[in-house]
Amino acid sequence: MAQKAMFRIWRGDAEGGAFQDYMTPVDEGMVVLDAVHRIQAHQAPDLAVRWNCKAGKCGSCSAEINGMPKLMCMTRLSDLPLDRPVTVEPMHAFPRLKDLVTDVSWNFRVKKGIKPFKPRPPDAPDGTWRIAQKDVDRVQEFRKCIE
Numbered sequence: 001m002a003q004k005a006m007f008r009i010w011r012g013d014a015e016g017g018a019f020q021d022y023m024t025p026v027d028e029g030m031v032v033l034d035a036v037h038r039i040q041a042h043q044a045p046d047l048a049v050r051w052n053c054k055a056g057k058c059g060s061c062s063a064e065i066n067g068m069p070k071l072m073c074m075t076r077l078s079d080l081p082l083d084r085p086v087t088v089e090p091m092h093a094f095p096r097l098k099d100l101v102t103d104v105s106w107n108f109r110v111k112k113g114i115k116p117f118k119p120r121p122p123d124a125p126d127g128t129w130r131i132a133q134k135d136v137d138r139v140q141e142f143r144k145c146i147e
């Protein structure tokens with residue numbers, strides 16, 4: 001892996017912005033979010049970026065990496081061509097707020113319309129529930145979707 005890599009990060013707000021280039025050291029095992037944090041720590045302390053779990057579960061770190069929607073915390077630098085700049089920009093599907101942070105309030109409005117899960121009383125003789133494998137498989141599809 002190269003010792004340094006160029007990251008072309010979109011900087012701006014809802015009114016507009018532009019890409020800015022940042023050359024930063026990279027180490028084996030790093031993901032894009034690590035590089036963005038390194039840039040934030042050493043070169044651009046005002047760079048806005050959102051993340052929470054760093055485990056590919058919450059979706060907060062979504063960004064367009066080299067033009068493709070990805071999770072920054074799950075995108076390994078070793079899977080990217082580092083001989084040219086890695087572009088990182090906010091998700092196109094949501095309005096831009098600042099730098100890599102977008103307005104995802106639409107998600108929360110939709111979530112309010114989803115009825116909370118209320119399990120029915122246990123139906124098995126041992127006081128537990130049974131679920132068919134085909135229903136487990138279907139739920140698993142939705143669990144995986146964020147990844």
Ligand code: FES
Nearest residue numbers: 053054059061073
């Ligand atoms: S920080 Fe949660 S999915 Fe990347």
